[in-house]
Amino acid sequence: MGPVPAAPTAVIVDESARPERRGGAGGGAIALLFFGNAALILLLWLRATGSQPVNSSADELNQIGRLTALLGTYLVLWQLLFMSRVPWLERSLGMETLMGLHRWNGYAALTLLLAHAVTQTMGYASTAKVSFVAQLVDFAQHYDGLLAAMVALVLLVAVTVLSIAIVRRHMAYETWYFVHLYAYLAVLLAFGHELATGSDFLGNPVFVWYWWAMYGAVGACLLFYRLVAPLRLYARHRFRVERVEREGNKAVSLYVGGRDLAAFAFEPGQFAVWRFLDGRRWWEAHPFTLSLPPNGKHLRLTVKRSGDFTTAMSSVRVGTPVLLEGPFGRFTSTTTTREKALLIAGGIGITPLRVLAEDLARDGVDVRLLYRARRSADVALRDELDRLSSEHGVRVDYLLSDRDTQGRRGGDWLRAQNLGRLVPDLIEREVYLCGPIGMMDAVRAALRQLEVPYRHIHTEVFRF
DSSP states (O other), X not given: OOOOOOOOSSOOXXXXXXXXXXXXXXXXXXXXXXXXXXXXXXXXXXXXXXXXXXXXXXXXXXXXXXXXXXXXXXXXXXXXXXXXXXXXXXXXXXXXHHHHHHHHHHHHHHHXXXXXXXXXXXXXXXXXXXXXXXXXXXXXXXXXXXXXXHHHHHHHHHHHHHHSHHHHTTSOHHHHHHHHHHHHHHHHHHHHHHHHHOTTTTTOHHHHHHHHHHHHXXXXXXXXXXXXXXXXXXXXXXXXXXXXXXXXXXXXXXXXEXXXXXXXXXXXXXXXXXXXXXXXXXXXXXXXXXXXXXXXXXXXXXXXXXXXXXXXXXXXXTTOBEEEEEEEOSXXXXXXXXXXXXXXXXXXXXXXXXXXXXXXXXXXXXXXXEEEESSGGGOSSHHHHHHHHHHHOOEEEEEESSXXXXXXXXGGGGSHHHHHHHSTXXXXXXXXXXXXXXXXXXXXXXXXXXXXXXXXXEEOOOOO
């Protein structure tokens, strides 16, 4: 393990640049925006073709097809917005909630668009008295933009299937990330078809203007927050890799310096999206937590070498420029409402909790930290955790698989029947949890068994 520098003792940080210490708000406004626009789409549809008389089953199928197309496309736009990293959305809902909405909204959008394709094809085929396949061929050959729309639908199906968790477990993150870029292509391919052949838009300039406005708003958010904002941040701070150090058996820390870092505002526990601008990694963006409190001198990310990207992190050269997006996340002390806190980390999930523990302890919170790892050699940031214990009174328990803690192995202590014995005042503590998904699910279930209120359990995802 490389030496870890002691925390600076005389650094002046611009406190006015630190974020306001409060939780997120605005969920009601987001719901109003979502359902308000959906209602407006329904109203415009009714004024266009939705109120037309239905004289046959073909008419009924076509009505369903047009409505599902409008609503499905509307959900696709929200799908892009959820991951556009708009600060208002992220602060209001949190990245973990946005990830969940993104997943289920994607399923709903694809279901509606598939229903559109099937019902519209059946409706036209019924009117023309041809087969389903013959109608598809006719669409591709004689309708403006429909071949492109078919390709777009196939792309969306592929992106959705590859996003299902059981498939992602067998796929490199880099492949998953690259496949998702095709979603943008699908949206562009479908747009021309909507305005060229959509019955609801023909002779309806108000609906056309509204549709353009929605696409424009989402496109502007993507362009600004995914491209312009990181470039502006880089122009101000000129982030560059200063040094690379090994931390424990399978972890590596990158120290990133730059200009005027005291003005780079982030809360301990938050994460950023990092893009290293060298020949191998410039096209990839990865979320990693900041594993060092604000000090005005450098930022640090600490990662476990597991996938292709993280394994190669130790080869990043000093001086490599870095683009940052963020910071993001509500996994901070702003959500603490109690005088005691319990932090439970698994593996490299220690990185946000190491920083959060120090922040809470400095605020006078009684902090207890449980760190689950397979063996002592896998413990990252051990020196810093020991220093937190000696200098800030943070009690740290290492729950290891290769040795006993108070007569039990590490994993056993995270079960409901044992966790309450290990932390007798658990019910009085704010709980922060970060680690592998399986461990987090098991601990959440244990906390529910121990009747810890949901509002006092805090988790965050640091991946896309």
